[in-house]
Amino acid sequence: MAHLHDLTKNQTLVLDALTKWDGPASAYSLLDQLRAQGFRAPLQVYRALDKLIEYGLVHRLESLNSFVACAHPHDHAHGLVAFAICDTCGQVDEFSDETVERRLKGWAKEHSFRLAKTTIEMRGICANCTAQ
Amino acid sequence: MAHLHDLTKNQTLVLDALTKWDGPASAYSLLDQLRAQGFRAPLQVYRALDKLIEYGLVHRLESLNSFVACAHPHDHAHGLVAFAICDTCGQVDEFSDETVERRLKGWAKEHSFRLAKTTIEMRGICANCTAQ
DNA sequence: TGGTAGATGTAATAACATTACGATCCTTCG
DNA sequence: CGAAGGATCGTAATGTTATTACATCTACCA
Numbered sequence: 001m002a003h004l005h006d007l008t009k010n011q012t013l014v015l016d017a018l019t020k021w022d023g024p025a026s027a028y029s030l031l032d033q034l035r036a037q038g039f040r041a042p043l044q045v046y047r048a049l050d051k052l053i054e055y056g057l058v059h060r061l062e063s064l065n066s067f068v069a070c071a072h073p074h075d076h077a078h079g080l081v082a083f084a085i086c087d088t089c090g091q092v093d094e095f096s097d098e099t100v101e102r103r104l105k106g107w108a109k110e111h112s113f114r115l116a117k118t119t120i121e122m123r124g125i126c127a128n129c130t131a132q
Numbered sequence: 133m134a135h136l137h138d139l140t141k142n143q144t145l146v147l148d149a150l151t152k153w154d155g156p157a158s159a160y161s162l163l164d165q166l167r168a169q170g171f172r173a174p175l176q177v178y179r180a181l182d183k184l185i186e187y188g189l190v191h192r193l194e195s196l197n198s199f200v201a202c203a204h205p206h207d208h209a210h211g212l213v214a215f216a217i218c219d220t221c222g223q224v225d226e227f228s229d230e231t232v233e234r235r236l237k238g239w240a241k242e243h244s245f246r247l248a249k250t251t252i253e254m255r256g257i258c259a260n261c262t263a264q
Numbered sequence: 265t266g267g268t269a270g271a272t273g274t275a276a277t278a279a280c281a282t283t284a285c286g287a288t289c290c291t292t293c294g
Numbered sequence: 295c296g297a298a299g300g301a302t303c304g305t306a307a308t309g310t311t312a313t314t315a316c317a318t319c320t321a322c323c324a
Contacts, residue, residue: 008302028279041305046281062194063251065280065311082236084245093243100235104214104254107227112259113216119195119253122236127244140271160310173274178312183271197280197311 007052013037014048015057015069023090024066061085061092063121068092080104080118086126093126139184145169146180147189147201155222156198193217193224195253200224212236212250218258225258 007015017033018025025033027045039045049067052058057073060066061083071094072078080101084093100120108115139147149165150157157165159177171177181199184190189205192198193215203226204210212233216225232252240247 010303026280042281043283043305044303047303062253082239084240084243086245087248093245095239097235097239100232103229103232103235104252107214107229108216108254108256111216111225112262113218113225113254114257114262115254116219116256118255119251120236121194121251122240122245122247123250124240124248125246130244130246142272158311174312175274175314176272179271 007055008048010039010044011048011051013039014045015052018052018058018067019069021069024061024064024068024085024092026064026066030067059083059094061121062119063123068094070094080120082120082122084122084124084126086129087123088125088129091126091128139187140180142171142176143180143183145171146177147184150184150190150199151201153201156193156196156200156217156224158196158198162199191215191226193253194251195255200226202226212252214252214254216254216256216258218261219255220257220261223258223260 013034014030017030021029021033027042027049030049031039031042031045034045049058049060053060053067056078057070059068059070059081061068064085068083078096080096082095082097082100084095086092104118105115107113145166146162149162153161153165159174159181162181163171163174163177166177181190181192185192185199188210189202191200191202191213193200196217200215210228212228214227214229214232216227218224236250237247239245
């Protein structure tokens, strides 16, 4: 696992932009944001994101085609992560559940499925927006 | 919930194409397949897919941007569905897990998150491909 | 008859992601 | 030192996925 000081300039810029972003950001949103810092092409963003995801510092939200900074970047031990995404305000809640992880890994083992990555995304309306 | 005989012509064509398809299909693959039947534009496919998903006859695989016919289209009761997707052969295994469903719904209830839809996708290599 | 709701056809465009190629930088080791 | 190799970067072009906008059609029924 790489540490913060191992990040390249582009990776740092992308991670900073994403960390400051309120909610999930698309690669192109990040690109627009980073033009002021000299970014010109989507690939610059995608390459940085790939590495950041590999390092566990960023998550990809498949159902949104967007990205979020990991909420627990120092908790290197976190296994499976799940997301609750509010369709109204866009806020994302990241959490883990031991039981869910155990069950899914159990299924994989039973079926001899060599598990590489698991995506869990819940879509709905958060408490805050429901209260509005 | 609509029944089979409620489907329109386009919906039927798309569902048939997807059912015959081996594994997940992208909307554009389906479009190419259906040009012989008079399809001309992506929207014809997307509109049909939207309805079929609404009826529970088709699932969208978020991590692949593709679609599969539901493996249990007559089991109207199935709640949360999970997928195991083989990155080698593309085969998709659809299954349910009561415990996982209960845990995730529990999290939602605890956090007053009004849950609309849940995506669970496991990526990896299936038993068959591992054995090869 | 005329209104309305759902489905359709078509074109244009938006949004997301990758391939290809070459240049650059950095480390390692003869 | 300086060549070799690897990772990163810049840029352009292209490929893939999805939506907006607008017109038409069809079935149903008040």
